[in-house]
Amino acid sequence: MSDERPGSRGGGTVFLHASNRSPRRAWGDLLDLPDARVAWMPGYDSELAVRFDQDRWEERLLTACRSGSTVVAHSFGGAVAMRAAVRRPDLVAALVLLEPAAYALARGHEAVEEHIRRVQPVLDRASDRTAEEFAADFAAAMSGDRLTPPLGADGLLAARRQRMLPGPWTLDTPSELDVPTLVVTGGWNDEYEVIAARIRGARHVTLVGHGHRPQDHPEVVDVVTDFLVR
Template sequence: MTLSYDTAGDGPALLLLHAGICDRRMWDPQWRPLADAGYQVIRCDLRGFGETPAPDGPYNNADDVVALLDALGIERAALIGASYGGKTSLEIAARRPDRVSALALLCAGSDSHEPSDALVALGEREEALVEAGDLDAALQLMVDSWIGPEGDDTVREAVHVMQRRAYEVQLAAGDVAQLRPPYELSAITAPTLAVSGGQDIEDFRRIAEGLPARLADARHLELPWAGHLPSMERPAEVTELLTAFLGERLAPAVR
């Protein structure tokens, strides 16, 4: 299966992976600036999000992303992953370290993290609303829970639109198993920037804080103002942060 994607620019490859309440449109503020900075930028919709159909059988996001890189003829890419996309980025970097040149993780999830009671309860509330057919209430819960105080009405509306699209696609397809092959974070060799948000749910702050002790070359940075989607909440500041990190690790194409 081919993931829906966009690509722009020339230079070292960057792949942007979206959060689970968004799709590839969340990267609109970073898309062109990163390409203009001298990189080949790819952004895709994972299965069941945006323009990529929901899976019709067992699947694995990491395998899908590697297959996309193969189709584009890209041997190595830097991965920039937000939340759900960050979790996928960690899996790719652990299972296929030869394919990843750098990792920038924005409030990433992790398969190795045991969710808190609060996070489990949030998921259960969302599931109950969706099962009851009250998508409007589920959408409001997601927007209120995941967007920090810096997210204005434009950000809230964008997340609302992307999350509704995900509900529609995924509900039409029904439940499909996501394959979860084992992997160890210690296998990651790519230089890593783990960003957390000071206004985010505690689980994601703990994940980011813990990564430097588990990876060979990682540092943690907390943005005190940020909720769960810093790249949308303060896009210019995060674009600058990403460009600086990538500039330390990759040589962009000369413009």
């Protein structure tokens, strides 16, 4: 029997992560959406970090979907979810993209090119750096601050996983989607605002005050539910 509560769809809601947080910490109250399921990507369902493969991530996501699913994806997972939706609109009926790292759509924009200029050299030498060294390099490239305290077990695993990911600007990313799409940004970073503007046909909502994690905003559940009802 399908769930007829407001905001639900016949296939339920599938969450695609992009961080190393536990599901509740990663998604907060959004996990209370009807029939919520978390899709764990290769290397994130164990402590063994594996090299990224876009096809494998998409297949893992689509395996978690049923006909008519809504996919909710954050950051790096956003670009993966976009191509999966183009490949299988029979499974993915709607997308909710939280600050999607669809950088391939925004090449040429000054803020995006500056970000790539800082981060790509770190990724290019990742295999020659220890997990601790990579974590410090990556933090410095992203924010200008180097990590100085020793990393615990969770931090080292996060660094090993991050080291296996390419720059999101290298992903095959469609600019136009055939399913209803909501993009939620935090209004803090020009890169994500221009990316949102480049996703043709998407509804764009800005929820200010929580940086790269608009899913922490107290209004996000209402925004997503309203989008699904519409």
